[in-house]
Amino acid sequence: MTTTTSLTKPARTAVAAEPQVQRRRRRSFMADRRPGKLTYLALAGLALFSGFPLYWSLVVASHDNGILGEVPPPLGIGPNLFTNLERAFGTVDFAKALTNSFVVSIAITFSVVLFSTLAGFSFAKLNFKGRNAMLVMLIGTMMVPTQLGIIPLYMLMAKIEWTGTMYAVVAPGLVTAFGVFFMTQFLREAVPSELIEAARVDGCHTFRIFWHVVLPASKPAAAVLGMLTFMTAWNDFFWPLVVLTPEDPTVQTALSTLASGYIQDYSLSLTGTAIATIPLLVVFALLGKYIIGGIMQGAVKS
Amino acid sequence: MMKNLLYRLDVKGSPYLYIVPFFLLFAAFGIFPLAYTAWVSLHEWSLLSETHTFLGLQNYRDLFADEYFWNALRNTAQIWVLSTVPQLLMALVLAHVLNQRLRAPTFWRMTAVLPNITSVAAVAIIFGQIFGKDYGLVNWLLETLGLGRIDWQAGTASSQIAISVMIIWRWTGYNALIYLAAMQAVSKDLYDAASLDGASSFQQLTRITVPAIRPTIIFTVIVSTIGGMQVLAEPLLFGGASVTGGSDRQFQTLSLYLYEVAFSRFDFGYASTAAWAMFGIIVIVAAINYFLTSRLRRSS
Numbered sequence: 001m002t003t004t005t006s007l008t009k010p011a012r013t014a015v016a017a018e019p020q021v022q023r024r025r026r027r028s029f030m031a032d033r034r035p036g037k038l039t040y041l042a043l044a045g046l047a048l049f050s051g052f053p054l055y056w057s058l059v060v061a062s063h064d065n066g067i068l069g070e071v072p073p074p075l076g077i078g079p080n081l082f083t084n085l086e087r088a089f090g091t092v093d094f095a096k097a098l099t100n101s102f103v104v105s106i107a108i109t110f111s112v113v114l115f116s117t118l119a120g121f122s123f124a125k126l127n128f129k130g131r132n133a134m135l136v137m138l139i140g141t142m143m144v145p146t147q148l149g150i151i152p153l154y155m156l157m158a159k160i161e162w163t164g165t166m167y168a169v170v171a172p173g174l175v176t177a178f179g180v181f182f183m184t185q186f187l188r189e190a191v192p193s194e195l196i197e198a199a200r201v202d203g204c205h206t207f208r209i210f211w212h213v214v215l216p217a218s219k220p221a222a223a224v225l226g227m228l229t230f231m232t233a234w235n236d237f238f239w240p241l242v243v244l245t246p247e248d249p250t251v252q253t254a255l256s257t258l259a260s261g262y263i264q265d266y267s268l269s270l271t272g273t274a275i276a277t278i279p280l281l282v283v284f285a286l287l288g289k290y291i292i293g294g295i296m297q298g299a300v301k302s
Numbered sequence: 303m304m305k306n307l308l309y310r311l312d313v314k315g316s317p318y319l320y321i322v323p324f325f326l327l328f329a330a331f332g333i334f335p336l337a338y339t340a341w342v343s344l345h346e347w348s349l350l351s352e353t354h355t356f357l358g359l360q361n362y363r364d365l366f367a368d369e370y371f372w373n374a375l376r377n378t379a380q381i382w383v384l385s386t387v388p389q390l391l392m393a394l395v396l397a398h399v400l401n402q403r404l405r406a407p408t409f410w411r412m413t414a415v416l417p418n419i420t421s422v423a424a425v426a427i428i429f430g431q432i433f434g435k436d437y438g439l440v441n442w443l444l445e446t447l448g449l450g451r452i453d454w455q456a457g458t459a460s461s462q463i464a465i466s467v468m469i470i471w472r473w474t475g476y477n478a479l480i481y482l483a484a485m486q487a488v489s490k491d492l493y494d495a496a497s498l499d500g501a502s503s504f505q506q507l508t509r510i511t512v513p514a515i516r517p518t519i520i521f522t523v524i525v526s527t528i529g530g531m532q533v534l535a536e537p538l539l540f541g542g543a544s545v546t547g548g549s550d551r552q553f554q555t556l557s558l559y560l561y562e563v564a565f566s567r568f569d570f571g572y573a574s575t576a577a578w579a580m581f582g583i584i585v586i587v588a589a590i591n592y593f594l595t596s597r598l599r600r601s602s
Contacts, residue, residue, distance in 0.1 A: 053471065057431075118321070128318060149338070155338075175331075256543055257543075264542065266431045
């Protein structure tokens with residue numbers, strides 16, 4: 001009964017799940033839920049719902065402000081995108097903001113993946129006193145928004161004179177409880193304990209086991225965790241807003257500068273959102289299916 | 303002898319080495335600030351002054367008598383209900399639609415998550431334009447239909463609906479994927495049997511799927527409660543980066559109030575009190591959830 005086993009054990013990633021799903025469904029020939037026209041109509045509605053606001057932001061970003069008041073409003077891409085881009089880069093230092101966001105996100109991603117893999121290995125495969133208690137504590141802290149500690153965090157950064165610098169943005173993001181939890185769950189199943197025992201019998205010390213056995217095995221989960229972390233870091237808003245100055249912003253806090261003020265310059269601020277969103281959209285278009293796998297995998301496990 | 307000692311040190315001691323970097327950083331930038339918040343909340347503590355007078359629980363007494371705090375709490379709760387209920391219902395239906403043998407399933411899933419890729423700041427700005435009074439798309443549509451324009455920002459209900467739409471847009475697809483992952487673990491035989499008995503697709507959703515994925519539904523409710531307490535960028539940017547959340551504070555959330563007290567009034571002591579109160583609310587909501595869940599489990 002391969003079908004039942006594959007049902008009780010949720011597939012580790014959505015990518016891996018595909019063949020199983022198909023095998024499972026081929027067997028139920030009688031009452032397969034074959035999607036009809038109505039389904040695709042609903043999905044077209046979904047595409048409109050998801051895509052339209054983003055498309056609309058491009059429409060606004062490519063027009064002059066004056067045209068937006070016309071009835072009916074323009075629904076196509078206009079001719080002013082480059083003028084607006086020039087204006088946006090002139091109003092806020094977007095080149096600096098983009099660089100800052102890239103540096104911050106990459107540093108955070110690298111650190112989270114590294115330390116989560118190390119700690120996940122220890123939690124999943126090594127025995128030590130207090131392991132379960134620490135794991136329970138870890139899961140407990142996942143429920144508490146770090147936003148609540150933002151005031152002492154700011155005081156700490158002021159004390160070590162990191163406010164206004166990218167160090168202050170990176171430091172609190174260096175590790176996440178979620179990352180450790182995620183890698184622990186993955187490594188528990190991905191690396192058989194027998195393999196580790198065998199390596200020990202052969203005289204491998206723990207770090208060599210980590211390096212030669214665990215690290216290669218953790219690659220798929222590390223990639224997914226890396227992408228999710230990068231996205232979160234890129235989109236982070238509250239903490240950078242608190243700790244940075246408008247002169248040296250990340251992309252998200254630069255948006256806040258563009259959007260502030262009594263008279264709204266919509267062409268300008270929506271050009272800004274396009275600048276902030278497009279890098280992630282490119283990543284998403286290329287690697288989206290892995291990101292989806294990560295979201296679904298995190299869901300099944302937690 | 304020496305080799306044996308090294309081996310034992312490696313087996314017994316090294317596990318701690320791998321978790322130490324994580325716990326050190328986590329303690330410094332995660333646990334410490336959270337705990338220190340409690341200490342700061344007991345003081346008159348301003349960024350502008352070096353002395354910090356101990357106040358005991360005075361800040362808490364002030365907070366419970368603070369009209370703005372209750373206003374922010376009420377707004378947060380209202381926005382939470384307005385955004386979470388439709389969002390999770392739509393996510394269920396969407397997951398049910400996605401849980402079929404579709405052509406190009408990955409494409410449709412990506413479509414569902416697309417809003418979640420968009421940053422919260424961008425979402426708030428884009429929807430701020432869509433809900434704009436003069437050039438907004440929604441008002442143009444309302445006018446075309448013969449209904450008048452609405453000043454979305456001005457009213458309590460209208461501004462909170464606009465903010466809830468931002469949250470719904472960003473999170474529906476994400477929650478749908480979480481439900482979809484849970485649905486894929488439900489035995490297909492149940493659906494086959496139900497179809498043979500003539501159950502409609504909607505009946506299958508309510509009678510089979512929802513009971514089967516109930517733990518996941520509760521999980522998403524808890525997560526969205528915690529998320530609901532953190533709503534900040536939407537009201538901040540919807541109000542043109544003003545910290546009050548509208549002229550009458552009609553859409554100021556708890557997080558935005560915290561931000562106002564801490565970084566516009568620089569009253570760190572009082573802001574810490576608000577933060578600690580928010581922590582208390584999360585604990586209470588989680589406890590209620592836990593209580594309801596265990597009762598549900600016992601009754602079924």
